[in-house]
Amino acid sequence: MSRLFSRSNGVSEKRLNILIIDDNEQITKMISSFLDMSNHECTVVNEGKEGLESIKTKQYDSIILDLAMPEYDGYKILETLKTEDPTQLPKIIILTASNIPLDTVRRFKELGIASCLQKPVDIDQLLTKIKAVAG
Amino acid sequence: MLKIKQALFLIFGITSFIIFYIGFLNYITTEDKIIGIGILAFSIIASLGTIVATFYISNNITKPVESLARRMNEFSKTNTIQKASITDKEFQELYSLHKDFEDMAGKVGHSLEKEKQLNLELQEIDTRKSEFMSMISHELKTPIMPIKGYVQLLKKQELMGSLNEKQLDALNEIQISASKLEKLIQDILIAQKIELGKLSVEQNIFESGYIVENAFKAFSPICQSSGIDFKMSSAVSDNVYTDSDRIAQVFSNLITNAMSFVSPGTGKIEIGALDNADFVTFFVKDNGIGISEDQQKNIFKKFYQVDTSSTRKKEGSGLGLSICEGIIKTLGGKIWVKSTLNEGTVFFFDLPKAKIPVESFQINSN
Numbered sequence: 274m275s276r277l278f279s280r281s282n283g284v285s286e287k288r289l290n291i292l293i294i295d296d297n298e299q300i301t302k303m304i305s306s307f308l309d310m311s312n313h314e315c316t317v318v319n320e321g322k323e324g325l326e327s328i329k330t331k332q333y334d335s336i337i338l339d340l341a342m343p344e345y346d347g348y349k350i351l352e353t354l355k356t357e358d359p360t361q362l363p364k365i366i367i368l369t370a371s372n373i374p375l376d377t378v379r380r381f382k383e384l385g386i387a388s389c390l391q392k393p394v395d396i397d398q399l400l401t402k403i404k405a406v407a408g
Numbered sequence: 409m410l411k412i413k414q415a416l417f418l419i420f421g422i423t424s425f426i427i428f429y430i431g432f433l434n435y436i437t438t439e440d441k442i443i444g445i446g447i448l449a450f451s452i453i454a455s456l457g458t459i460v461a462t463f464y465i466s467n468n469i470t471k472p473v474e475s476l477a478r479r480m481n482e483f484s485k486t487n488t489i490q491k492a493s494i495t496d497k498e499f500q501e502l503y504s505l506h507k508d509f510e511d512m513a514g515k516v517g518h519s520l521e522k523e524k525q526l527n528l529e530l531q532e533i534d535t536r537k538s539e540f541m542s543m544i545s546h547e548l549k550t551p552i553m554p555i556k557g558y559v560q561l562l563k564k565q566e567l568m569g570s571l572n573e574k575q576l577d578a579l580n581e582i583q584i585s586a587s588k589l590e591k592l593i594q595d596i597l598i599a600q601k602i603e604l605g606k607l608s609v610e611q612n613i614f615e616s617g618y619i620v621e622n623a624f625k626a627f628s629p630i631c632q633s634s635g636i637d638f639k640m641s642s643a644v645s646d647n648v649y650t651d652s653d654r655i656a657q658v659f660s661n662l663i664t665n666a667m668s669f670v671s672p673g674t675g676k677i678e679i680g681a682l683d684n685a686d687f688v689t690f691f692v693k694d695n696g697i698g699i700s701e702d703q704q705k706n707i708f709k710k711f712y713q714v715d716t717s718s719t720r721k722k723e724g725s726g727l728g729l730s731i732c733e734g735i736i737k738t739l740g741g742k743i744w745v746k747s748t749l750n751e752g753t754v755f756f757f758d759l760p761k762a763k764i765p766v767e768s769f770q771i772n773s774n
Contacts, residue, residue, distance in 0.1 A: 297550055303557040310567040370549040372542075372597065375608050393553035393590060396560050 285329075289313045289407050292331075294324030294400055295339035295351070295368065300392075304337065307396050321345030325353060334407035335387075337399075340369040351384065359385025364406045368392060368399075413470045421464035424455035431455075441474040472502040476509060484727040489513045489518045518764035520541045538600050543595045552590050559583045595727040598657075599710060602734030609651040609738055616681040616688045619643035619652060635672040641680040643753055646688045654735045655690075655759070658743075661728040662692040662755045669753065671697030685743065698749040707745065708733045732757070 291308055295301050296319050305315040316333070318324040322345040327334060340347035347367065356362050362385035367373075370392040373381075378389050387406040390399065429450020438444040483489050489510065532639065559582050562568050571579070601607045608609045624640040631638035659679065666677045682689045699707060708713045711726040727742075736743045747753035 297554075299554040300550070300557075303554045303561070307557065309560055310561075310564075356632075370546050370553075372546070372601075375610055393556050394551050396557045 274325060284385070286312065287407075289334040289383070289403065290316075290332075291335050291337065291403060291407075292316045292318065292324070292327055292333040293337045294321065294327070294342075294347070295337070296320065296342040300339075304396070304399070306401070307401075311400060321347065321350055325350050328354065331361065335403045336363055336365045337368050337403070338365050339369055340373075351381075351386075355384060359383065366390060366399075366402055366406055368394065370371045411470070411694075412473060415465050416462055416466045416469070420458050420465075423457035424462075427451050427458065428455040449524065468499055469502065470507060472499070476502075476506060479506075479509065482522065483513050483517070487517050487622055489517070507769045527772075535604070545593045545600070545648050548589075548593050552586055554595070555582070555586045556590070559586065595731060598731050599727045599734070602731065602738070607734060607738050609647050609654055609735075611651050611739070613647050613649055614652050615645050616648050616690070616759075619648070619650075619655055619659075620679055620681050620690065622652070622656060626656070626660065627663045633665065633677075634667065636667060636675040636677055639676070639678045641678060645681075646683065648688050648759040649762040650739050650759050658732045658735050658757065659690075659692065661732050665690055665728060666694035666753070667694060669698075670694050671696075678690065683760060686761055688761060689756050689758050691754055691756045693752065693754040695752040698751055699745065699747040699753055700749055704745055704747060708743070759773055 280295055290358050291313055293301050293304055293315065301317040301319060305317050308315040316327060316331075321342045324338070328350070338347050339351065343404070347369070347407065349367075354362060354365075364387050365385075365388055366396050367389045369390075373389060373391075381389055390402065412517065431448045431454075434451075435444040435448040438447070457544075462533065479489050490511075498699050559579055562571065562579055563576070565571060598607065620640055624638070626692075628638055649679075663677060663679065670677060678693045680691055708729050710730040731744050732755075737757075740760045741758040743757040745753060745755050
């Protein structure tokens with residue numbers, strides 16, 4: 274796993290390795306452009322099944338996951354990744370346009386999901402959240 | 409109350425007794441015994457005949473009338489009637505009455521059934537419309553994200569390269585429009601949730617002062633820049649059991665409304681909370697153009713917009729106040745308005761006080 278350090282605006286920041294799983298290519302392109310420009314490494318996957326493979330094969334500092342995707346959706350990915358110990362779950366930020374009821378948000382937290390954001394989200398807030406989640 | 413049967417027996421009973429009595433009187437007073445016996449026999453036969461006729465008439469009048477009453481009762485309960493056993497051998501008027509009632513019940517029943525069916529169809533259309541609106545609003549949220557994101561990115565000139573003043577101005581306009589669109593979509597989604605009874609709230613104990621202060625902090629800068637005198641006066645600081653985010657939204661809608669009704673420079677808006685028995689009454693008061701009594705009746709209806717004046721632009725979706733009402737009702741309170749034209753408007757809303765001992769809870773005031 275790459276642990277590079279970059280220098281941005283004179284402040285030393287850890288270069289994060291981020292995976293984005295979202296079927297909307299415009300959204301993934303926009304976020305990845307922003308993250309690239311902010312000196313973070315970004316992997317984009319526009320399909321659920323492939324996204325799951327990526328999670329399994331490589332370790333990421335943070336994963337941005339969409340829920341509503343055709344064929345293999347975010348819920349299926351979460352179901353597969355579900356672990357006995359919630360702390361063992363990869364650091365996932367759910368980014369969805371769907372309305373998530375409070376009960377589901379609580380269940381996500383119990384599963385070990387780091388955060389749940391609603392589209393459209395402010396990109397600066399998204400980056401702050403990614404940094405917080407990645408530690 | 410006397411029944412038809414009883415009345416018939418009373419009248420015909422007395423009549424048959426009188427016939428018999430006359431015959432009997434004749435029998436004991438007449439000298440010619442044969443004529444006397446004849447008249448007595450005739451009077452006995454006549455009075456017996458009257459009694460038999462009474463039975464017949466009584467049965468043929470009361471039974472159909474009772475059956476009609478039964479059928480009417482049945483119809484009022486079920487909107488349908490069974491076929492009657494009455495035949496055209498009965499009294500003609502009663503037979504017609506049954507027949508006409510059957511026709512009428514058939515027509516009314518048919519109309520009611522049609523109306524019921526139409527109502528069901530309308531409900532289904534309404535639910536489908538609400539679901540469609542939710543789906544559309546959800547679909548609209550997705551493309552807004554790249555629009556807003558790229559605008560934000562383009563404004564990061566250190567990353568994307570420098571922009572001249574005109575380009576920055578154009579970007580700002582896109583950003584404002586995208587934000588308005590986002591707010592509109594959010595409003596539609598919340599209004600739909602309220603309509604479908606699916607608005608989720610997370611209630612907790614909050615100080616009323618904290619709620620008022622939060623709204624004040626959120627709107628102070630924009631009021632200041634718009635030249636509006638914005639004040640906060642919290643007479644009480646009771647604890648209310650509510651959802652602070654939803655209430656922030658109510659305050660936001662009411663203050664935004666107030667801002668559109670006051671004049672910059674002389675405009676005044678005041679927010680606060682008052683004690684009201686088991687409730688805390690929050691208010692948003694302005695010295696704007698006011699709302700006429702006619703308009704006050706409609707302002708909480710969806711898509712209704714107060715007609716300000718030809719010089720003012722109508723802004724917003726017309727959903728703001730109906731959303732406020734939906735949220736307040738869901739949180740167990742009520743919302744109302746007091747307004748005088750050209751003097752100003754006050755919107756009030758009640759929230760239930762927290763009944764649980766406050767000491768046992770950590771008050772959320774962060």
